[in-house]
Amino acid sequence: AALGAGFKGLSYYMFVDRDHWYGAPLAKDGTVTEGYELVSNFNTKLMEIEFEEMDATPKVAMLSNRLYDWLSRTSSKKELPYLKRLVGQTETGICQDLLRAKVDYGIRENREYETMGDYRLLFVVTTEVMAEKDQEALVELARQGVSIVLCGVMPKYDENFKSCQVLANHLRIKTTVDFHIDTVAYRQQSEFPAYVYATIRSTDDGKVKKIAKVGSKLVGVCSSRFKGNVYFFSFDIASGGDRRKLTILDDILRSEKLATGLDCSDPSVHLAFQMGQKKGMLFVVVPPSGALSDGLQFSRKEIIIQVDLKALGMSAANVKLTDLFAGEEAKPIRTTAKALKAGLPLEVDYPDGHIFLVERR
Template identity: 20%
Template sequence: MANVRISGRQIEVDGKPIPLISGEVHYWRLAPARWREILNRVKEMGLSTIATYVCWEYHEYERGKFDFTGETEPQRNLVGFLDLCEEMNLWVIIRPGPYIYSEWKNAGVPDYAAPYHRLSKEYQSAALPWMKAVTEVLKPRLATNGGRIICFQPDNEMDLFTHWFEDEMGFRGRPGLFHEFLKERYGSVDKLNEAWGTSYSSIEQAQVRAREPFMLNPSGRSAMLDYWRFEHWLVAKCVKWHADTYQQLGIDVPIYHNYYYGGDIQNHRELSKVVDFLGIDVYPGNEFENEGYPGRHNIFMNMLRYQRTVSPIPYIAEFECGVWHGLHEVSGIITPNSYRLMCFSAIAAGITGWNWYMLVGRDNWYFCPIQEWGRIRPELYDVMRRIVAAYYEINPPACEKLTDTAIVADPLHIAAAKSLRSDPTADALYEADIEFETLDLETEKIKKPLLFYVGDQWLSREDQRKLADYVESGGTLVFFKNYPRFDETQKPLNLLGIREPDRVLTPLGKRLELRLGSISAEAVPETVPFDYDPVEISGITWLTAVQTLGAMQAVENSDVLAINYQGRKFNVGYIEQRGKGKIIFIGLDPNPALVAAVHKYAGASTYARADSSGVHTSLLKRGSIWFLIAANNAADERRTIVAFDGKDVPSGECKVTDLWTGEESRMTIDSSMTIKLDRKSGNAWKIEPCR
């Protein structure tokens, strides 16, 4: 019996590493006579793994009767397809639902199961015969039994669509699953009333607040957060039922689950507790210019970084490869360069595997590199073949991403406050081209010496304590205006002791330069500055910003007024020593210059930074070899200098290989190198020291 396990951010079968880079091939949507030719194209691309759904609605040709051998229709021959994969030495990621979505009727379930939500007795009793039948086919073909199936996805993008089941959920005035959750969370109505500021006589009387329109209402915000906690509880409970059921039926390869990129309905951290690893689904749209999930490059990068703190394999379960009918009208035609931009960006963020969805064309899908007949679209196929070659040369699972920096990432902030989509501090780091990690304070999986607070103005008591411990033990914690001032019940709590400003000044006319010791950096013009009275306090150094002379105004007397104000000093923040570490609080809006200055002041390395806007870089290391990964999100070609900063960066005589063109050169690296990037594309350079 083979040993299949997760090790080193990839799958291992009897000690042999299997990087999770694959493509989706839906056998039941393709003519069986073309399967071999199609799979040959997959292998010629350099891939050794494919993924596929198994469609309940299609394989159950009559209620209670399943065809997995093609007796009723040739495309139903799952057994034949899996046997062919084994013959061709292809590994398989299997995704048998029950739900698969996949632009299929009822999202892949029969008519009789579709009306019920996935935690209902009606649905689960309907789904169980399917799960038993498909498992009987799959078990002998698991890698643990000598087959080729290396991992297993129960269901798909778990979402109970509570807006269609408001009565069953308990959202419309009668008890439901929401009240089960509240009982589990609070135990008694008194504790619920204390948290919500209500006077219910029983938990069953509690009314949902899916949104809180009055942001100054702390009890309403507490109730709203419980709505998000409920959605997360519900999804995790449902994923657990599916995963546990399949395991009880005999599935013993690693089980993973996939989810939407937004982090709202699905709490990635909670899901990580009920499966072996996780995968995010991302469809950015063409060149990050059109509507997609997500549509902006910085959001894409943030959500991928978060995978590293919640999943032992930082994985993209569905990576845009073409687009479904309907979204094509807004996503645009996916260009070859778009794939370079997406894939090298993913590697830069620290992703170690992905599944292209869809690698092979089928109904309701466009722009795939391999057509249903096994013929290729050369302009797409060649690019993806070269991406695969670069991936294997880099070997992302074996690489360390070099960064001294992290941001705080809390699942409830991601859901309710959209913190990874629209936070100015995270945006400033991105625009400064400073690569970073995310720190989930529950898992504490990836800690770095420099931590920026990103999130809402509340944080649980426990997590505030963890931030205080992080500083006491030697970390540097940075705030730009925003900090946690409430706990998880929205009661005032400032466990970190952040000092309120004595005043908040007008932004009009402000053109400030921040002084961090001997380092200075310009703030955002017309920022709203905090201002403190500089009283002498042990352990505190006040931060000064100086008014500079901005552009002259074509208004009578304004030049004189601006000149007179030049040199005015404002105490906009402070540095406070705490134990072995420090808190840096800056009462200015963050921008690239300020976050770069903080790094320099704190002695935190930035490793690789491009001097051209629109270019994002990341430095990976494997053994003694570096890989410079770069993505150009600009609409034109960029020739840029990449500055290396840190102890463990390329220097001296090096052999540099362009992984896209294969060109090799020898150069002396003295703190920087120059690279060229096509518009809206990505690339990687292998840098080896000459000995």
């Protein structure tokens, strides 16, 4: 999971057994376990595959605000009553939904905004409090063509709790805090229960499209005022596994033409792909049974993975997949790009992990 997320090295003391660390080569008493062979095979092949050249360039990112973490630990229930849920549940839940959708995403802090122009889509949770420089930076990114998904409450104060409505004024969108549970109607496609953080008011009907309501009150809009679209949802859009709410993320990805090129028959299985100069690397991360899934328990089962190499930047008609964790006797999988896009069956344990070196043949 760490390597698939972009890590280029691991500290070897982490290969000693501990809680929540699966397949460690060494037990706490120094006993060599069956995980040793797996790590040994990987280290042997690591020298041959030019791993340091493999790169992933995510087009999606979650933008976190450290101020919100501090406020969530210090605010009372009367001040920003929705904050702990917004930071602890919504922000984390959106990341889980991106994993379900097999979207390669980065996690950024609210700094160095000048380096974020290469992203095509940013997710940002918002409260009534946001520094003026952060509000201005989001407006500038939208002007440059970066689409932004805001979730929470429209800011109206800066970090010193002085009036600051830069973002609201540019988008012509304001909110009234109304923290409760209600039934949300989304695009006349589906209805579902959700935590509502606020209701929305807009004075720009020409540029602001209404996409979600609670009764007659507005809780979801999309503004096309800038080069990049700005989506604003004042309710918890994290699905928590609710398929009705997952349509929100699916619609946004489709509207922004962000095809992942990866899919799996089990939504809990995480897939990632990194590309080098001539080779690619496919990561298959299988969590413990029941995680992000339908709750059914498995120790082993067959899954189907779909990989669109062309969409991922690799041009090849025939390919060979070599499992870097398998021994020397393991035979590589020989297939075609067309068959890999259609679906490749794979027997996996729960939990499990595979790293396949993808080469042309």
